[in-house]
Amino acid sequence: MASADFTARAAGPPGSGAGLRYRRTRRSAGEQVIKVLLGAAALLSVVTTTGIVVSLLSETIAFFGEVGFAEFFLGTDWNPLRQGDQQSFGVLPLIWSTVYLTLIGLVIAIPLGIASAIYLAEYASPRVRRIIKPTLEVLAGIPTIVLGYFALTYVTPIVLRDLLGIEVRIFNGLSAGIVLGILVLPTIASVAEDALSSVPQSLREGAYGLGATQRQVVLRVVFPAALSGIVAALVLGASRAIGETVVILIAAGADPNLTFDLGVSHQTMAAFIAQTARGDISQGGTEFQTIFAVGTTLFVITLLVNAIAIRLVRRFRQVYD
Amino acid sequence: MAVTAGHREATRRAVEPASSSQRLKESAFKATMLLSTLVGLLFLTVLLVDVGRDGLPLVGADFITSFPSRISPETSGVRSALQGTLLLIVVTAAFIVPVGIATAIYLEEYADTERWWNRIIELNIQNLAAVPSIVYGILGLAWIVRGPLSLGRVLLAGALTLGLLVLPVVIVVAREAIRAVPSSIRDGSLALGATQWQTIWKQVLPGALPGIATGVILALSRAIGETAPLILVGAVAFYRFDSDGLLSSFSALPIQILEAVTDSDPAFRDLAAAAIIVLLVILLLMNSVAIFLRNRYEQKW
Numbered sequence: 001m002a003s004a005d006f007t008a009r010a011a012g013p014p015g016s017g018a019g020l021r022y023r024r025t026r027r028s029a030g031e032q033v034i035k036v037l038l039g040a041a042a043l044l045s046v047v048t049t050t051g052i053v054v055s056l057l058s059e060t061i062a063f064f065g066e067v068g069f070a071e072f073f074l075g076t077d078w079n080p081l082r083q084g085d086q087q088s089f090g091v092l093p094l095i096w097s098t099v100y101l102t103l104i105g106l107v108i109a110i111p112l113g114i115a116s117a118i119y120l121a122e123y124a125s126p127r128v129r130r131i132i133k134p135t136l137e138v139l140a141g142i143p144t145i146v147l148g149y150f151a152l153t154y155v156t157p158i159v160l161r162d163l164l165g166i167e168v169r170i171f172n173g174l175s176a177g178i179v180l181g182i183l184v185l186p187t188i189a190s191v192a193e194d195a196l197s198s199v200p201q202s203l204r205e206g207a208y209g210l211g212a213t214q215r216q217v218v219l220r221v222v223f224p225a226a227l228s229g230i231v232a233a234l235v236l237g238a239s240r241a242i243g244e245t246v247v248i249l250i251a252a253g254a255d256p257n258l259t260f261d262l263g264v265s266h267q268t269m270a271a272f273i274a275q276t277a278r279g280d281i282s283q284g285g286t287e288f289q290t291i292f293a294v295g296t297t298l299f300v301i302t303l304l305v306n307a308i309a310i311r312l313v314r315r316f317r318q319v320y321d
Numbered sequence: 322m323a324v325t326a327g328h329r330e331a332t333r334r335a336v337e338p339a340s341s342s343q344r345l346k347e348s349a350f351k352a353t354m355l356l357s358t359l360v361g362l363l364f365l366t367v368l369l370v371d372v373g374r375d376g377l378p379l380v381g382a383d384f385i386t387s388f389p390s391r392i393s394p395e396t397s398g399v400r401s402a403l404q405g406t407l408l409l410i411v412v413t414a415a416f417i418v419p420v421g422i423a424t425a426i427y428l429e430e431y432a433d434t435e436r437w438w439n440r441i442i443e444l445n446i447q448n449l450a451a452v453p454s455i456v457y458g459i460l461g462l463a464w465i466v467r468g469p470l471s472l473g474r475v476l477l478a479g480a481l482t483l484g485l486l487v488l489p490v491v492i493v494v495a496r497e498a499i500r501a502v503p504s505s506i507r508d509g510s511l512a513l514g515a516t517q518w519q520t521i522w523k524q525v526l527p528g529a530l531p532g533i534a535t536g537v538i539l540a541l542s543r544a545i546g547e548t549a550p551l552i553l554v555g556a557v558a559f560y561r562f563d564s565d566g567l568l569s570s571f572s573a574l575p576i577q578i579l580e581a582v583t584d585s586d587p588a589f590r591d592l593a594a595a596a597i598i599v600l601l602v603i604l605l606l607m608n609s610v611a612i613f614l615r616n617r618y619e620q621k622w
């Protein structure tokens with residue numbers, strides 16, 4: 001589209017013969033070279049994706065030469081780094097903990113995030129907004145390693161054990177889940193706020209005109225109208241939580257457990273990959289290939305979640321643009 | 322759609338709930354929304370206070386200039402990790418600035434979005450932005466440390482991996498900045514006989530530069546906070562040598578923090594907090610520069 005605009009402008013009225021000849025002489029070899037170079041830079045993103053897919057798949061295929069599909073996806077014991085009979089490759093505990101801790105995070109982030117979005121979009125005065133919005137951006141910019149440190153050294157011992165009196169191990173799923181929630185809170189708040197703010201003012205005025213109070217307007221008019229955008233915000237938040245590594249690595253420990261119990265260690269897919277890469281394992285062995293098999297599983301899950309998010313965002317844009 | 326805050330405020334004031342029970346419900350709802358908003362802010366405050374209390378007593382000139390030590394946490398510093406992180410910023414920037422801007426220019430000024438290959442590139446960048454950072458680490462391990470590039474566990478491998486990770490951020494922000502330059506500027510330049518590239522280089526890019534610079538800094542601050550990819554690429558914790566160029570082993574602050582916080586000796590926890598303060602100060606400086614650039618040079622068209 002952009003290039004069509006350019007040629008049309010450079011060439012005068014579209015379709016005129018003189019314009020076409022003019023355009024040809026204007027396009028020197030140098031201009032063409034530049035266009036090719038820029039296009040090559042853009043192609044790097046495609047190369048990156050290809051690199052990810054090829055590197056994941058090649059080792060994953062080798063992995064499934066050694067380990068059966070059913071054992072991997074249906075097995076409930078995950079001990080890939082042990083030897084002999086103790087070795088087992090059931091990935092379900094990793095998938096379970098990934099989904100479970102993400103849900104715990106969302107349980108915290110969804111009400112807080114949506115309430116923040118409602119407050120910022122519908123209630124806050126411009127001056128309050130100018131303070132709260134940048135602060136949420138700062139929270140979003142805190143590196144996750146810092147959140148992991150906080151989960152292990154503050155949330156678990158002080159908030160969970162001392163303040164709330166919950167019996168948890170030092171490495172537990174609960175503090176990891178709570179901090180995951182705080183991690184995705186700014187994402188959810190900011191995308192949901194955009195969705196609420198893009199609801200046309202005429203809808204609000206119509207509702208006020210019928211005698212609705214502000215709370216009724218927010219809950220029964222603005223919120224439903226922004227719903228698809230809000231759902232997109234939640235899906236985006238979920239996708240961030242699913243792929244998060246260090247918070248879980250630090251706070252939840254390194255024992256895969258297929259359990260509802262949040263007081264014990266949990267290991268997610270991303271945390272397993274990082275934990276395994278920290279140790280010394282030889283290249284080419286099945287242990288090494290598990291990194292890639294788990295990586296492929298994680299990659300496919302985030303792609304699916306992201307595809308849903310893109311579709312939802314697109315739908316909510318179409319309604320109000 | 323531009324609804325001013327004042328406009329909304331006026332609408333709001335016009336409608337006052339009638340009964341007192343309704344008025345109570347209104348204020349309770351508003352208070353709940355406000356309190357929920359404050360939870361995030363409270364969390365941030367407690368986090369900063371906690372890290373500051375644990376780490377600040379350790380931060381000093383010695384801490385910055387000493388090598389880390391696995392044996393004595395009291396004399397351990399962040400020299401190699403800080404060097405690694407600063408070098409990573411420079412090298413990653415040298416990679417993402419030209420590639421990110423070139424991609425943004427191509428997509429905004431040249432690409433015909435009706436063509437399927439350009440649509441694939443756009444969709445692809447959208448998807449790359451959502452790929453977990455640990456997966457970029459796997460790419461770095463398989464294609465940069467080993468495989469086609471086979472650089473080994475060196476700083477350049479770390480910088481390239483982080484660069485690929487944050488490229489989508491640079492591209493998205495740079496595209497927005499380029500799109501914000503009004504087409505009348507392009508028309509004027511083309512009408513005076515400039516070629517398309519001359520127009521982009523002399524008119525569009527200078528106008529978009531503040532926005533692009535902000536995007537690059539945001540991307541870099543995301544890159545240096547990343548831990549997971551560096552684990553896979555093989556950054557070294559407790560690295561006791563000065564940095565020796567792009568093709569030598571390296572450390573970085575997040576890796577140093579991770580090792581210190583997961584050490585079985587709790588004495589290393591405060592060391593992690595001190596290193597976190599150093600990392601946060603770097604991030605603060607970078608963001609201040611971004612804010613300064615945005616306020617000082619941003620153009621209103």
